[in-house]
Amino acid sequence: MGDVTYGACCVDDYTAKALKADLLVHYGHSCLIPVDQTQGIKVLYIFVDIKIDPLHFMDSVKLNFKPEDGQIALVSTIQFVTTLQAVSTELKNSGYDVIVPQSKPLSPGEILGCTAPALPSTTKTIIYMGDGRFHLEAAMIANPKIQAYKYDPYEKKFTFEKYDHDEMQRIRHGEIQKAKKAKKIGVILGTLGRQGSVKVQDFLEKRIKKKGYETTVILLSEIFPQKLEMFKDIDAFVQIACPRLSIDWGYAFNKPLLNPYELSVVLGDVEWTPSNKSPNNAYPMDFYATDSLGPWTPNFKPPAVGECANKPSEGGTFLLF
Known part of the structure; x- marks a missing residue:
């Protein structure tokens, strides 16, 4: 089949079943459609964990924010949530007030372009780890009063983001x-x-x-x-x-x-x-x-x-x- 998928919502179990396949392998996205809810075909989700330089990300946060600046919410796509959790722990050890919010059934820290949690009033800053803006914009739309920043792990750029x-x-x-x-x-x-x-x-x-x-x-x-x-x-x-x-x-x-x-x-x-x-x-x-x-x-x-x-x-x- 080998079709392009735009996101976790594009699991193509219907087409795979029509092709009389026994197993559908879906790479890169989280298990948004549970395996017990697919249509008469077994689905294997292959999660992709992209390894990046966490030290540069932490240094970027520390350079731009002090512990007394208030609570920081860290969010990302599923490919970076492992690194996100590690960075969260290290920042907490350095005195920062950090949360990794969750919008179930997504993983902690994971956001989609259509699904992002409304953050508590104590949160002062959103920091998104990832490239592009589509997923970050979901968090910004859901939290219009909170300033948002993006860390691009590929270009190693830390930028302030705006949304109208x-x-x-x-x-x-x-x-x-x-x-x-x-x-x-x-x-x-x-x-x-x-x-x-x-x-x-x-x-x-x-x-x-x-x-x-x-x-x-x-x-x-x-x-x-x-x-x-x-x-x-x-x-x-x-x-x-x-x-x-x-x-x-x-x-x-x-x-x-x-x-x-x-x-x-x-x-x-x-x-x-x-x-x-x-x-x-x-x-x-x-x-x-x-x-x-x-x-x-x-x-x-x-x-x-x-x-x-x-x-x-x-x-x-x-x-x-």
């Missing part, structure tokens, strides 16, 4: 308002690996119909503006593939292209307004988290009897159906 939260939230809020005027909503189920979730699709379809909208289901491996332009009778779309597609590229589509969280705002199941006055109003990055805000995410687990429900925002609402 106001612009992103303004655009997404505008698309949500447009979608509220729609009469017919297209539900796009991503077929690239395991990006799409039938569980989320079923939930959203029921909610859309209950609210009185018409709906059409569309299966796509990749989503481009030209493809969606062909659906003339659809007023807005929700894509169950990669939430960041809507956030990063939604402006390129002529009709609203929402992710499941944004559609849930349209349907009134959760409240969100574009305001960064409080961390409680941050745009959530919890798509694969087990403690996500609601059933518009694939791993959501409703609170047990006696437990407190997850809260979407201060003063917000959360409805279960």
Whole structure:
């Protein structure tokens, strides 16, 4: 098969089964789709542990921050989490207040482009170890009030990173308002690996119909503006593939292209307004988290009897159906 995969969500067990394979070997990513949930085929995850120079990373942190500067959160991709843990221990021994946050089912310190934890108010700094910005941006979106830095282990560069939260939230809020005027909503189920979730699709379809909208289901491996332009009778779309597609590229589509969280705002199941006055109003990055805000995410687990429900925002609402 040998197809390219974009991330841990792209485990291609369906195609492997169609090819009558007995075993699927997936390199490089964490076990986001548990081996007991793949479709009739055994899956072997080969984790990649990239060895880098931890001393240069620690020296970079110590050069830029003092122990009295406040709590530091260390995050990375799965390839560097072993080094991240070692660096965390050494920095703590040097007097630094360091945490390695976890958003289950991900490993401690691991973040994805769609899943990153909301950090405690005691955290003053995020330091991301890795190349590129896609994963780091998830942590920045989820924590708009915390300064973020990136350490590139390949180029050995330590940089201060910025994200235009106001612009992103303004655009997404505008698309949500447009979608509220729609009469017919297209539900796009991503077929690239395991990006799409039938569980989320079923939930959203029921909610859309209950609210009185018409709906059409569309299966796509990749989503481009030209493809969606062909659906003339659809007023807005929700894509169950990669939430960041809507956030990063939604402006390129002529009709609203929402992710499941944004559609849930349209349907009134959760409240969100574009305001960064409080961390409680941050745009959530919890798509694969087990403690996500609601059933518009694939791993959501409703609170047990006696437990407190997850809260979407201060003063917000959360409805279960």
